[in-house]
Amino acid sequence: MKHISILALKDATITSIDSSYQILNRVNDFLRYQGRTPFYSVEIVGLEKNIQLDHGLYSIHVKHTISDIKKTDLIVIPLLCGDFAKALKTNEGYADWLISQYHNGAEIVSLCVGSFFLASTGLLKNKKCAIHWAARNDFQVMFPDVHLIDDTIITDESGIYTCGGGYSYLNLLLYVIEKHLGREMSVLASKMFEIDIERKSQNPFMIFMGQKKHGDKEVLSSQEWIENNPTETFTVDEICTKMAVGRRTFERRFKKCTGNSVAEYIQRVKVEYTKKQLESGRKTVNEIIYDVGYNNIDAFRKVFKKHTDLSPIDYRRKYSA
Known part of the structure; x- marks a missing residue:
């Protein structure tokens, strides 16, 4: 016993x-x-x-x-x-x-x-x-x-x-x-x-919230800009130019502060935006995927499933009104 x-x-x-x-x-x-x-x-x-x-x-x-x-x-x-x-x-x-x-x-x-x-x-x-x-x-x-x-x-x-x-x-x-x-x-x-x-x-329950208790002003500004523009298409180089920092150093700082690479962070923000649209919006899955800047539907579906364990359609069935 x-x-x-x-x-x-x-x-x-x-x-x-x-x-x-x-x-x-x-x-x-x-x-x-x-x-x-x-x-x-x-x-x-x-x-x-x-x-x-x-x-x-x-x-x-x-x-x-x-x-x-x-x-x-x-x-x-x-x-x-x-x-x-x-x-x-x-x-x-x-x-x-x-x-x-x-x-x-x-x-x-x-x-x-x-x-x-x-x-x-x-x-x-x-x-x-x-x-x-x-x-x-x-x-x-x-x-x-x-x-x-x-x-x-x-x-x-x-x-x-x-x-x-x-x-x-x-x-x-x-x-x-x-x-x-x-x-x-x-x-x-x-x-x-x-x-x-x-x-x-x-994963199906998670709401992405970026780590922001780090004190790096440029990283924080880039996080906020990414989060405020989930439907925009931009590259890591464009973000570095906007922040006036070198890419190699900035990517190292970003990863250390947030636990994600810049590209991963962009992905997660777009997935979170998509989840909200699937929960409450009336657009089709493909329309939402195009809205977040992906032209390759299958590629985004793989990204979405990686972070939620569900396909966009299954996510909508599970959480939409």
């Missing part, structure tokens, strides 16, 4: 704590129905017996504090809400215990932006991490030594599991259940809780 410690972090969301508790306990019920022994011993633990959550909106009473837990097998870090820097400071009392338990063999399951707290302990240094697309830029600024992953919602490295994107933590819990108890139990949990087990990527 694995002992699970779900951390009642201050300013965590009650839903992520309770969902983890309910799903893992329900798996024990499934095992009982099959005449098998329960696998998880699940409890919620905190720094104190009574913890305020979600800025005092909820309070939770726990049976044990972390000081009572000398050995645990798996630690669940819930989602945090609000000011991340403040939340890290508020919860720093958990850090030493978390680090000690990890080095003593405990696995760590970090739910979405709970990874801000995990990264603050240093345990994610030079490791892969998935994070919610809307928090990516802030996370990169705070933890530049963590390797952020874009193309999947789940990472699994050295006994640490992370996920990106709101309620995708439900998929992460299914993933962990599958590792512990096999595919059949994971599928059963998926069916019972009606969780789409095949969701693998954040």
